[in-house]
Amino acid sequence: MTQKLLELIDKRVDDLVGLTVDLIRFPTANPPGEAYRPCAEYLGERLKRRGFEIEFIRAEGVPGDSERYPRVNVVARFDGRSPGPCVHFNSHIDVVEAGEGWSVDPFAGVVKDGRVYGRGACDMKGGLAASVIAVEAFMEAYPDFPGAIEISGTVDEESGGFGGVAHLAKLGYFSQPRVDHVIIPEPLNKDRICLGHRGVWWAEIETGGEIAHGSMPFLGDNAVRHMGAVLQAFEDELFPALDRKRTTMPVVPEGARRSTMNINSIHGGQTEDFRPGLPSPNVPDRCRLTIDRRFLLEEKIEDVKREVTGILDRLARKRPKFRYEIRDLMEVQPTMTERDAPVVKAVARGIMEIFDREPDYVISPGTYDQKHIARIGHLYDCIAYGPGILDLAHRPDEWVGIADMLQSAKVMAIGLNILLRGGRE
Numbered sequence: 001m002t003q004k005l006l007e008l009i010d011k012r013v014d015d016l017v018g019l020t021v022d023l024i025r026f027p028t029a030n031p032p033g034e035a036y037r038p039c040a041e042y043l044g045e046r047l048k049r050r051g052f053e054i055e056f057i058r059a060e061g062v063p064g065d066s067e068r069y070p071r072v073n074v075v076a077r078f079d080g081r082s083p084g085p086c087v088h089f090n091s092h093i094d095v096v097e098a099g100e101g102w103s104v105d106p107f108a109g110v111v112k113d114g115r116v117y118g119r120g121a122c123d124m125k126g127g128l129a130a131s132v133i134a135v136e137a138f139m140e141a142y143p144d145f146p147g148a149i150e151i152s153g154t155v156d157e158e159s160g161g162f163g164g165v166a167h168l169a170k171l172g173y174f175s176q177p178r179v180d181h182v183i184i185p186e187p188l189n190k191d192r193i194c195l196g197h198r199g200v201w202w203a204e205i206e207t208g209g210e211i212a213h214g215s216m217p218f219l220g221d222n223a224v225r226h227m228g229a230v231l232q233a234f235e236d237e238l239f240p241a242l243d244r245k246r247t248t249m250p251v252v253p254e255g256a257r258r259s260t261m262n263i264n265s266i267h268g269g270q271t272e273d274f275r276p277g278l279p280s281p282n283v284p285d286r287c288r289l290t291i292d293r294r295f296l297l298e299e300k301i302e303d304v305k306r307e308v309t310g311i312l313d314r315l316a317r318k319r320p321k322f323r324y325e326i327r328d329l330m331e332v333q334p335t336m337t338e339r340d341a342p343v344v345k346a347v348a349r350g351i352m353e354i355f356d357r358e359p360d361y362v363i364s365p366g367t368y369d370q371k372h373i374a375r376i377g378h379l380y381d382c383i384a385y386g387p388g389i390l391d392l393a394h395r396p397d398e399w400v401g402i403a404d405m406l407q408s409a410k411v412m413a414i415g416l417n418i419l420l421r422g423g424r425e
């Protein structure tokens with residue numbers, strides 16, 4: 001029977017390419033959240049023709065939502081002939097801006113040399129198209145299947161997912177008993193299963209000073225110099241300490257298999273808007289620094305924060321007039337699905353059938369919508385699995401391979417079959 005399923009997927013190759021091209025042609029750049037509604041409607045209408053129940057859910061009032069840029073999500077559901085588990089394929093329809101350096105039109109969906117090019121081809125409209133083809137072929141091969149299948153197209157993943165998966169999770173769309181297993185076709189490479197991601201803490205540190213005339217800086221107190229002391233302490237102590245913290249999580253690339261911190265931005269003193277004139281001679285009284293700390297399953301967020309505040313408190317004791325404030329901007333706990341979870345085992349079986357090898361199990365260095373499914377939906381049987389080469393995401397001339405999409409559609413269809421039959425093949 002599986003042979004027939006795989007043949008049905010092969011037969012759909014033109015449809016798979018056409019669907020990917022169509023999806024890329026909706027320029028769903030985020031920010032600002034362009035063309036979300038028509039893209040969601042396009043996907044909804046296609047699945048409606050296949051007998052799915054369609055819901056459009058707008059996340060009204062979330063940051064970014066407006067009449068011009070409505071945060072429209074689509075959820076499609078098909079109930080089988082008999083009761084059983086529900087498998088949900090979730091893809092984000094938003095893409096990052098095209099940026100510079102393209103050799104093709106990023107929103108044309110150019111097909112050449114066995115690839116589809118375009119912004120979002122890899123991350124993750126190719127994955128969305130592959131999951132749709134997998135499901136449609138499966139439904140043709142097994143019209144009497146038990147359980148239910150859902151496909152969603154959600155927004156704002158690239159900006160945190162608050163208008164997308166987080167919003168739907170709050171409404172119960174990602175919880176049992178409605179849903180049992182979730183596959184997110186993010187571009188993690190066709191023979192790898194992504195079990196989860198590291199944690200995130202974003203914070204803003206602000207040092208204070210006192211404004212004075214720049215010709216007599218000794219009369220004031222320079223907030224930028226205080227921040228310089230913070231950065232120096234980070235260089236001397238914090239960065240080396242983070243480098244030494246290794247994790248057992250199989251994070252890829254391997255460089256991310258430890259704690260990291262990025263200095264995201266720094267702003268102190270006058271901005272550049274004095275141009276084309278000259279700045280006025282002031283001692284800056286404020287300096288702000290944004291940090292982006294990625295932490296491990298082995299770390300507790302309280303300790304992660306204490307490492308930073310410990311340095312700041314010590315500076316406050318040692319350095320005359322040093323004072324600071326720190327504000328949390330975002331926190332996400334690390335998450336890792338167990339290797340023997342049903343969705344992991346089912347997709348691993350598919351990878352073994354298609355590629356004749358064991359999958360690699362990986363952890364993403366950055367987060368994606370799985371965090372909301374775990375934290376808000378309390379659903380832990382969730383992975384990311386999809387075609388597309390992770391390193392191409394967000395870059396110019398982004399592409400997805402047609403053969404890769406076909407193979408990963410087969411893996412998804414085999415996994416779906418196993419999950420709907422309660423783990424039996």
Ligand SMILES: [Zn+2]
Binds near residue numbers: 092123157187368
């Ligand atoms: Zn993505």
